[in-house]
Amino acid sequence: xxxxxxxxxxxxxxxxxxxxxxxxxxxxxxxxxxxxxxxxxxxxxxxxxxxxxxxxxxxxxxxxxxxxxxxxxxxxxxxxxxxxxxxxxxxxxxxxxxxxxxxxxxxxxxxxxxxxxxxxxxxxxxxxxxxxxxxxxxxxxxxxxxxxxxxxxxxxxxxxxxxxxxxxxxxxxxxxxxxxxxxxxxxxxxxxxxxxxxxxxxxx
Amino acid sequence: xxxxxxxxxxxxxxxxxxxxxxxxxxxxxxxxxxxxxxxxxxxxxxxxxxxxxxxxxxxxxxxxxxxxxxxxxxxxxxxxxxxxxxxxxxxxxxxxxxxxxxxxxxxxxxxxxxxxxxxxxxxxxxxxxxxxxxxxxxxxxxxxxxxxxxxxxxxxxxxxxxxxxxxxxxxxxxxxxxxxxxxxxxxxxxxxxxxxxxxxxxxx
Numbered sequence: 001x002x003x004x005x006x007x008x009x010x011x012x013x014x015x016x017x018x019x020x021x022x023x024x025x026x027x028x029x030x031x032x033x034x035x036x037x038x039x040x041x042x043x044x045x046x047x048x049x050x051x052x053x054x055x056x057x058x059x060x061x062x063x064x065x066x067x068x069x070x071x072x073x074x075x076x077x078x079x080x081x082x083x084x085x086x087x088x089x090x091x092x093x094x095x096x097x098x099x100x101x102x103x104x105x106x107x108x109x110x111x112x113x114x115x116x117x118x119x120x121x122x123x124x125x126x127x128x129x130x131x132x133x134x135x136x137x138x139x140x141x142x143x144x145x146x147x148x149x150x151x152x153x154x155x156x157x158x159x160x161x162x163x164x165x166x167x168x169x170x171x172x173x174x175x176x177x178x179x180x181x182x183x184x185x186x187x188x189x190x191x192x193x194x195x196x197x198x199x200x201x202x203x204x
Numbered sequence: 205x206x207x208x209x210x211x212x213x214x215x216x217x218x219x220x221x222x223x224x225x226x227x228x229x230x231x232x233x234x235x236x237x238x239x240x241x242x243x244x245x246x247x248x249x250x251x252x253x254x255x256x257x258x259x260x261x262x263x264x265x266x267x268x269x270x271x272x273x274x275x276x277x278x279x280x281x282x283x284x285x286x287x288x289x290x291x292x293x294x295x296x297x298x299x300x301x302x303x304x305x306x307x308x309x310x311x312x313x314x315x316x317x318x319x320x321x322x323x324x325x326x327x328x329x330x331x332x333x334x335x336x337x338x339x340x341x342x343x344x345x346x347x348x349x350x351x352x353x354x355x356x357x358x359x360x361x362x363x364x365x366x367x368x369x370x371x372x373x374x375x376x377x378x379x380x381x382x383x384x385x386x387x388x389x390x391x392x393x394x395x396x397x398x399x400x401x402x403x404x405x406x407x408x
Contacts, residue, residue: 012249012264014256022261045216052218057226057261059302060216069324070294090274091295098263098304120273
């Protein structure tokens with residue numbers, strides 16, 4: 001569908017580069033994907049804290065929170081879930097353009113949806129972080145009681161139960177518990193922050 | 205429609221106040237409404253420049269630009285125009301929550317749509333700016349040639365031609381040419397900046 005025939009593009013003299021210099025950072029999106037209960041929101045929060053302590057401006061787009069506002073018109077059926085992800089990616093793109101380190105935290109179970117999001121961004125600015133936590137661990141945690149509802153048939157098409165989760169084949173960062181050691185959300189956040197430092201996102 | 209029954213709200217320890225302190229400003233939206241050709245985008249641009257020069261972080265949400273991304277699925281029929289405005293207001297709300305001075309520039313011709321946007325924001329944070337420029341002036345400018353197309357019947361439901369524009373009955377700021385003097389976009393921007401200063405938005 002192309003409704004853009006009569007729509008001009010307005011360039012403005014304050015550009016992304018100017019905003020980045022003001023903020024002393026580079027805009028991008030950290031896209032955290034994984035099963036319900038895998039710790040996405042917790043890591044997003046730890047990450048925003050770690051970056052804020054370094055004087056960096058972040059903003060979290062949480063799949064759940066956005067459903068209370070921008071995406072309140074969307075259901076959980078397949079096409080609406082795809083639209084939910086598309087809109088969040090478009091908003092993340094605006095935030096990255098504003099110079100902000102945007103942290104998007106949502107299950108986003110399908111590879112093709114995540115790849116469509118990635119395609120919206122300049123090379124390097126879409127940083128996919130996979131929460132590699134086994135289903136049984138997520139289900140044991142069940143922080144919102146959703147697995148229980150899904151197993152009881154009270155929620156349909158629940159990722160990991162009766163709808164697939166497709167792990168990234170290639171992503172920038174994988175976060176997982178290594179061996180028997182317990183990795184804290186703070187340590188996971190530091191892994192992401194090191195990546196951002198290495199790639200130059202924490203300076204203008 | 206309520207799809208939010210199973211959606212939790214995730215609070216995070218980096219809050220709006222923290223971001224505002226980092227930025228030394230308060231998040232809000234400057235909502236610029238007016239006819240096509242009334243100078244909304246030009247004033248938005250001058251405003252972002254004036255604020256950037258003062259070290260303030262702004263971001264422009266332009267009705268046209270957003271239609272190339274987030275709102276690319278929407279047409280110009282009445283219900284889609286309302287949805288266009290709703291989504292921009294929801295995104296502006298996220299930007300304001302991020303601590304940013306968000307400048308939304310779109311015709312937004314109906315009072316009830318603008319009032320619905322206002323209702324999303326805390327008292328004071330929705331700052332409505334009306335570009336009070338007579339239709340014949342806008343039509344003479346016709347920077348995108350759209351009035352010509354509308355008069356020729358090639359664009360339907362064009363605001364000011366065959367669809368109404370409802371001026372605000374009460375808004376925070378009215379920008380207009382006074383008497384015979386020509387007021388530049390820069391001067392108009394300064395009017396808005398003075399308002400922001402008075403109301404305390406340019407400090408945390």
